[in-house]
Amino acid sequence: QVQLVESGGGLVQPGGSLRLSCAASGFTFSNYVMRWYRQIPGKERELVAGITSAGDSISYAASVKGRFTISRDNSKNTVYLQMNSLKPEDTAVYYCNAVQWTNYWGQGTQVTVSS
Numbered sequence: 001q002v003q004l005v006e007s008g009g010g011l012v013q014p015g016g017s018l019r020l021s022c023a024a025s026g027f028t029f030s031n032y033v034m035r036w037y038r039q040i041p042g043k044e045r046e047l048v049a050g051i052t053s054a055g056d057s058i059s060y061a062a063s064v065k066g067r068f069t070i071s072r073d074n075s076k077n078t079v080y081l082q083m084n085s086l087k088p089e090d091t092a093v094y095y096c097n098a099v100q101w102t103n104y105w106g107q108g109t110q111v112t113v114s115s
Contacts, residue, residue, distance in 0.1 A: 002026035002104050004096045009109030012086055016113070020081040022096030022106055029077040030054075033099045036070060036081045038092035038111075045095065049081060064090075086113045 008020040020036070035050040049060045049070035058070055069082040079096060091113050096106040 004104055004106035006096050006106045006109040009111045011112045013115050016086050017084045020094055022079045024077045030074040031100055034079040035097040037095045040092045088113045
């Protein structure tokens with residue numbers, strides 16, 4: 001059974017940091033491109049960051065570049081999103097996504113940036 005389980009979300013003040021984790025199981029994690037998306041209610045899901053299967057190529061949305069860092073540990077079947085200098089506009093539900101011939105999604109974790 002395929003599972004992507006996000007964790008690490010929560011409430012943080014502007015300027016603070018959070019580290020999201022996404023633990024994968026049920027498929028060959030090291031073969032998949034991994035991405036983080038976020039979604040605000042009523043808006044389309046937005047691609048935040050992506051990392052290739054070997055971790056040798058990384059991309060970011062312009063809105064998070066320089067503040068967020070995506071990484072992966074294929075030995076732990078886990079992808080991470082380190083989020084620094086958080087802003088209120090980063091508030092969203094963050095989703096983990098695995099892409100190869102198929103597409104898998106996690107259930108999402110809420111990140112709220114507010115004072």
